[in-house]
Amino acid sequence: MKKTWFSVGQILLTLVVVVIAGFALWKMVDYYMFxxxxxxxxxxxxxIQVAPDISGLITEVDVNDNQQVKAGETLFVIDQARYTLALRTAEATVQQRRATLDQARREDVRNHQLGDLVAREIAEESRSRVEQGEAALADALVAVDTAKLNLQRTNIVSPVDGYLNDRAPRVGEFAAAGRAVLSVVDMxxxxxxxxxxxxxxxxxxxxxxxxxxxxxxxxxxxxxxxxxxxxxxxxxxxxxxxxxxxxxxxxxxxxxxxxxxxxxxxxxxxxxxxxxxxxxxxxxxxxxxxxxxxxxxxxxxxxxxxxxxxxxxxxxxxxxxxxxxxxxxxxxxxxxxxxxxxxxxxxxxxxxxxxx
CATH class of the missing domain: 2.40.30.170 (Efflux pump adaptor protein, beta barrel domain)
Structure with a gap:
């Protein structure tokens, strides 16, 4: 009788083990396949690849390889001498054209005050010189704004918060406009x-x-x-x-x-x-x-x-x-x-x- 119960227990234990193993196998197959x-x-x-908008020699580098940076933080600076001179030239041109315009306006006012004593053709020419002077002055002012923008863009800043790549630029390298110098991983x-x-x-x-x-x-x-x-x-x-x-x-x-x-x-x-x-x-x-x-x-x-x-x-x-x-x-x-x-x-x- 003892042996019979022992045999039944062995069979039940074997069945339980087989059922558990089968269930575990089914769960594994279900997970791996479906x-x-x-x-x-x-x-x-x-x-984000950082490329300068202007060309020039790099004179200052404010970051290191793999450094964390914030948006707006200066990365490197391009030589500003050429762009400073360009701004001064543009400002001098504005002064010159403003003086020319003032002279043209004075002549136009004088001709207008003389009325019929001045030929109509001369009056029209003086008025035309005023309009040309105004256009030339506006063009010179645009040149000044462009020179200021170029000077401002010699300072290259990070566009986003993030991390630099594994190579920051070096002082003395030449940066070409539109060519990426480094990249920033947006954090x-x-x-x-x-x-x-x-x-x-x-x-x-x-x-x-x-x-x-x-x-x-x-x-x-x-x-x-x-x-x-x-x-x-x-x-x-x-x-x-x-x-x-x-x-x-x-x-x-x-x-x-x-x-x-x-x-x-x-x-x-x-x-x-x-x-x-x-x-x-x-x-x-x-x-x-x-x-x-x-x-x-x-x-x-x-x-x-x-x-x-x-x-x-x-x-x-x-x-x-x-x-x-x-x-x-x-x-x-x-x-x-x-x-x-x-x-x-x-x-x-x-x-x-x-x-x-």
């Missing part, structure tokens, strides 16, 4: 771009919470889905010389899921977190919709059956199915295998299709 997450994420930021523009497989878009909506795990950092950043890109490059189609589509005749039997960029806005950045554009991150979307496996349709399909993509300011509702012309939902011909083997994610079973 949950919207990716290890292909990058921290991004706006990089208020940090965001995360996650590149999700297209088969994972059914679980991503605008506004959903996101967890970001940056490689090498112990903590987790929080954010939300800001937008989903509205289009990606079609590698199988290129423009031809006669503007007709040129479609690649080779068709792969095994189709890999393409990567769709999803922009994630950061909700809060800890003060001790080192934000560096280009760092690698794992992006996981929270608040998931129920998983949709192969053979099931989504109730979030759009009326036309085509998945809606997001512009930066628009909401999106993703769809896991594509509808045919009659409105019946059908599965796409292709399904995803992992596009990044390094991720270690289980790829969904690829489907075979006949090349046409």
């Amino acid at each position: 949950s919207p997450w990716t290890r292909d994420g990058r921290i991004r930021a706006d990089i 208020h523009s940090f965001r995360v771009d996650g590149y999700f497989e297209e088969t994972k878009l059914s679980g991503i909506d605008i506004g959903q919470g996101v967890d970001i795990k940056v490689m090498g950092e112990p903590g987790v950043l929080r954010g939300h889905v800001q937008s989903i890109v509205a289009g990606i490059e079609d590698r199988d189609r290129t423009p031809s010389s006669n503007l007709l589509p040129n479609v690649n005749p080779a068709f792969s039997w095994v189709r890999l899921a393409q990567r769709i960029p999803v922009r994630v806005a950061l909700d809060d950045i800890p003060k001790d977190f080192r934000m560096i554009a280009g760092r690698t991150a794992t992006v996981s979307v929270r608040g998931l919709a129920p998983s949709i496996g192969p053979g099931f349709t989504s109730d979030r399909s759009s009326a036309s059956g085509v998945t809606a993509a997001s512009a930066p300011a628009a909401s999106v509702q993703s769809s896991a199915t594509v509808a045919n012309a009659s409105g019946t939902a059908v599965m796409p011909v292709t399904s995803a295998a992992s596009a990044a083997p390094a991720e270690g994610k289980a790829a969904s079973q690829p489907m075979a299709s006949t090349a046409r």
Whole structure:
């Protein structure tokens, strides 16, 4: 009797272990294959290239490599001597043309007072000289303003709050107008771009919470889905010389899921977190919709059956199915295998299709 109970206990224990292992395996497969997450994420930021509006030798540099700067802070100064002389020349021209205009006005007033004693042609000429003098003076004043602007722009300032790149200019270098001398990383523009497989878009909506795990950092950043890109490059189609589509005749039997960029806005950045554009991150979307496996349709399909993509300011509702012309939902011909083997994610079973 003892042996019988012992055998029953062993069987029950084995069944419990098998059920737990099966449940854990199912959860892992569900997460890796259908949950919207990716290890292909990058921290991004706006990089502003700073180029002077004028040319000249750099005479002063007020910043160092990789320094944090504020908007309006002086970065470097271009030689001001030439532009100071140009301003003085323009101001002298203004004085000269103002004197010429005053003389023309006095002659015009005198001719007007003489009335019929002065020929009409002479009166008209004096009036014309006044108008020409006024135009010349206005032109000289514009030249003064331009010279002042050029002199002011010898002082190059940071356009945004941020961080310099790893090389500030050096004294004695020549800065050419319109050519970038350094760049500034805008510290208020940090965001995360996650590149999700297209088969994972059914679980991503605008506004959903996101967890970001940056490689090498112990903590987790929080954010939300800001937008989903509205289009990606079609590698199988290129423009031809006669503007007709040129479609690649080779068709792969095994189709890999393409990567769709999803922009994630950061909700809060800890003060001790080192934000560096280009760092690698794992992006996981929270608040998931129920998983949709192969053979099931989504109730979030759009009326036309085509998945809606997001512009930066628009909401999106993703769809896991594509509808045919009659409105019946059908599965796409292709399904995803992992596009990044390094991720270690289980790829969904690829489907075979006949090349046409």
